[in-house]
Amino acid sequence: MEKTKYIESPEEKKATRDGFGKALLELGEKDPNVWALSADLSGSTRTEWFANRFPSRFVQAGVAEQNMAGVAAGIASCGKRVFISGFGEFSPGRNWEQIRVSICYNDVPVVVHASHTGITVGPDGASHQILEDIALMRSLPNINLIAPSDILQAKKATHLLYEQNMPGYLRTSREKFPTFSSEETPMELGGSNLFEDGDDVAILACGPMLWQSLLAARNLKSKGISASVVDVYSLKPLDNKMVEEMANKTGLLVTAEEHQVSGGMGSAVAEALTAHKTDAVLRRHGIYNRFCESGSAAELMRKYKLDAAGIEEIVTEEVKKNKG
Amino acid sequence: MAPFHKIQDIKKLKLIANTIRRDVVDMLTEAKSGHSAGSIGLADIFTALYFNVLYHDPENPEWENRDRLVLSNGHVCPVMYAAMANAGYFPKEELRTLRKLGSRLQGHPHRTALPGIENSSGPLGQGISIAVGMALYAKREKKRWRVYCIVSDGEQQEGQVWEALMLASKYKLGNLTVIMDRNNIQIDGFTEEVNPLEPIIAKYQAFGWHVEEIDGHNIQRIIDACNQAKAVYERPTLVLAHTIPGKGIPFMEFLTEWHGKPPSPEQAAEAYKILELDRAGIEEL
Numbered sequence: 001m002e003k004t005k006y007i008e009s010p011e012e013k014k015a016t017r018d019g020f021g022k023a024l025l026e027l028g029e030k031d032p033n034v035w036a037l038s039a040d041l042s043g044s045t046r047t048e049w050f051a052n053r054f055p056s057r058f059v060q061a062g063v064a065e066q067n068m069a070g071v072a073a074g075i076a077s078c079g080k081r082v083f084i085s086g087f088g089e090f091s092p093g094r095n096w097e098q099i100r101v102s103i104c105y106n107d108v109p110v111v112v113h114a115s116h117t118g119i120t121v122g123p124d125g126a127s128h129q130i131l132e133d134i135a136l137m138r139s140l141p142n143i144n145l146i147a148p149s150d151i152l153q154a155k156k157a158t159h160l161l162y163e164q165n166m167p168g169y170l171r172t173s174r175e176k177f178p179t180f181s182s183e184e185t186p187m188e189l190g191g192s193n194l195f196e197d198g199d200d201v202a203i204l205a206c207g208p209m210l211w212q213s214l215l216a217a218r219n220l221k222s223k224g225i226s227a228s229v230v231d232v233y234s235l236k237p238l239d240n241k242m243v244e245e246m247a248n249k250t251g252l253l254v255t256a257e258e259h260q261v262s263g264g265m266g267s268a269v270a271e272a273l274t275a276h277k278t279d280a281v282l283r284r285h286g287i288y289n290r291f292c293e294s295g296s297a298a299e300l301m302r303k304y305k306l307d308a309a310g311i312e313e314i315v316t317e318e319v320k321k322n323k324g
Numbered sequence: 325m326a327p328f329h330k331i332q333d334i335k336k337l338k339l340i341a342n343t344i345r346r347d348v349v350d351m352l353t354e355a356k357s358g359h360s361a362g363s364i365g366l367a368d369i370f371t372a373l374y375f376n377v378l379y380h381d382p383e384n385p386e387w388e389n390r391d392r393l394v395l396s397n398g399h400v401c402p403v404m405y406a407a408m409a410n411a412g413y414f415p416k417e418e419l420r421t422l423r424k425l426g427s428r429l430q431g432h433p434h435r436t437a438l439p440g441i442e443n444s445s446g447p448l449g450q451g452i453s454i455a456v457g458m459a460l461y462a463k464r465e466k467k468r469w470r471v472y473c474i475v476s477d478g479e480q481q482e483g484q485v486w487e488a489l490m491l492a493s494k495y496k497l498g499n500l501t502v503i504m505d506r507n508n509i510q511i512d513g514f515t516e517e518v519n520p521l522e523p524i525i526a527k528y529q530a531f532g533w534h535v536e537e538i539d540g541h542n543i544q545r546i547i548d549a550c551n552q553a554k555a556v557y558e559r560p561t562l563v564l565a566h567t568i569p570g571k572g573i574p575f576m577e578f579l580t581e582w583h584g585k586p587p588s589p590e591q592a593a594e595a596y597k598i599l600e601l602d603r604a605g606i607e608e609l
Contacts, residue, residue: 035461056464062494067453074394074457077442078437097447098484102454104443107434192469 001245002195002229008287011179016172016207017115019154021046024083026155027162028054033096034162035075036055037084039068045085045115046176065091065317069098069110081162083243086122088114088130088171096136104142104167111168112137112163118258119174119292119300120208126291133282135263136170137237144189145236147171147257147265148212150179153233164189171235175297192239198226201319202246203311206232206265209240209256210300214317215308216240242273247280252322254283254315258306261286283318285311328382328411331375337543338606340410341371341597345572347406347419349595352586355423356433361569361582362476363403365507365540370407372484372501372546373472382412387442391469392458393538396451397476397505398432399584406428426496449482451475451501459500459560470554473502478510481519486531489560496558501550502533504562505540507551507569509580511547530564540565573598 027034028050037059044050052059058084059075061068065086072082084091092099092112103110115135121129137145144164149155154172160166184194195210198263205213210231217227228246232239232255247255253273255266266284273282287304305314344367352358371395374380379386395404402422409416414428421427428438432446444452456474462469480487492500504524512518521527525535534556536549539565546565553561569583570576573595577588587595 059460061491062487064484064487064491065450066484067456067491070450070453070484070488071460071491073443074454074459075461076457077454078458078461080461098450099445100454101444102450106454128565 010178012175014155019151023158043151073102088117120297125294143167157277193231196229202228216311353592374407394455398445448479449484452488500560540567
């Protein structure tokens with residue numbers, strides 16, 4: 001795998017949901033067939049930017065996520081390209097079955113955008129911190145899943161899912177995180193980016209955990225542990241070749257995500273590993289079968305060991321255990 | 325592109341409904357599973373729709389200006405398949421493939437399996453939302469076609485239905501007609517015992533809908549109610565169609581046990597005899 005460049009000392013911090021909002025505006029400008037729906041969260045999900053510019057292609061569905069998914073399917077079946085947005089807890093949390101039948105089984109081009117996912121939702125607490133959405137969506141046939149790691153990648157991911165002209169799921173975050181990628185950073189279906197290249201361990205991360213993993217890799221280096229860091233943004237289809245390559249190269253994989261360790265990106269990696277002949281060890285790091293709590297994004301990432309120090313600790317532990 | 329020829333002659337329409345009933349009995353007997361009562365009870369409504377109400381073109385199912393027919397309670401799809409085959413969408417021989425491996429006639433309809441199916445359905449409550457999406461699109465883009473959505477009565481227990489009704493009213497979807505099969509039965513018994521719907525008309529009216537209440541076996545009334553809906557200004561219409569589950573096959577009528585089972589070959593033979601007699605009666609009209 002070739003290494004992808006990134007900005008090592010990023011100056012700006014922005015939210016991936018803003019990347020979605022900007023891309024949606026661009027798509028609305030470019031394609032008169034693009035429509036967007038919101039379930040009373042147009043401001044938070046950034047759908048409002050589209051709604052203000054293209055009111056005749058915006059539908060305010062109110063607090064009714066199940067209906068929103070169905071209405072979107074109806075509009076899309078008339079040849080439109082539709083985006084629905086909500087907090088992950090409500091969409092796809094509340095309307096999974098409508099996404100399954102009305103969108104995926106119907107095979108209509110609706111992209112489901114979940115803007116507030118994971119523990120970095122923060123003070124709203126456990127009810128709003130969806131940690132199961134990847135599991136829910138990954139098991140559905142006929143849909144692509146992307147979890148971008150910064151605002152530029154989120155923009156590209158929105159365009160990418162639109163281009164597929166089929167059901168899609170975009171997982172973004174509420175909180176602002178460093179913009180470390182550039183316009184040139186690749187974003188492809190079934191792709192991944194190797195940002196750090198090391199031989200001892202490969203950290204496979206997505207979303208906000210990617211930047212934290214890059215920071216962790218720096219600290220690990222000073223401890224004499226050489227870590228690869230891969231952005232596994234394409235959760236479905238997964239970059240199986242990368243998984244095999246990293247397993248062969250390092251023999252130790254650590255996944256990091258703000259999701260339950262059961263069913264998330266780490267599980268997808270585990271499934272990919274079973275297809276290869278390998279002795280590599282996999283440690284799935286994330287949230288371990290529990291609900292979390294209120295707090296700032298930074299406090300929660302610290303407590304649940306999903307910040308740079310936490311990831312460093314987990315990786316060090318695994319390296320000691322397996323490469324001792 | 326010429327739309328499908330609308331049949332006005334009620335006698336002809338009754339004969340078609342009789343044929344569709346026979347086809348449904350045949351399909352379900354052959355399939356050895358499926359929903360008899362609702363499918364047979366809807367024969368008159370599907371006849372009225374496919375042979376009079378709808379602008380559509382069986383030779384060109386994707387015709388852009390066709391009216392959209394969304395079936396929400398997908399389990400009654402045998403009657404839809406039978407109406408479609410009789411209208412010329414596909415050869416009638418294919419009806420006997422219902423529910424079999426490799427068939428385009430899936431146990432619950434699938435949009436991409438068979439041209440002319442507007443939506444995959446099965447899980448109740450989803451059809452109205454899809455129909456609202458279509459109608460909203462048509463209204464905003466000034467399309468002349470209308471959206472019809474068939475729903476069951478038991479289905480009204482799904483919360484999603486009421487979300488969709490609210491939005492249809494908000495966007496003043498005068499181009500949307502929902503036809504409810506009010507046959508009073510659902511799998512576990514009578515709707516009013518399982519989880520009462522009444523007063524269902526008042527509920528729809530409270531949600532801003534215009535309501536036409538009809539005998540769902542009177543083909544002329546079905547046609548008239550659908551035409552009446554076109555004259556209602558900026559409000560969606562509910563056609564509340566009172567039907568008898570299994571209508572036309574006396575040993576099935578009104579019995580909840582016939583909701584989800586097919587006739588045996590012996591019962592089918594009995595049904596054919598009854599339908600033959602009915603047919604002779606219609607011919608004499």
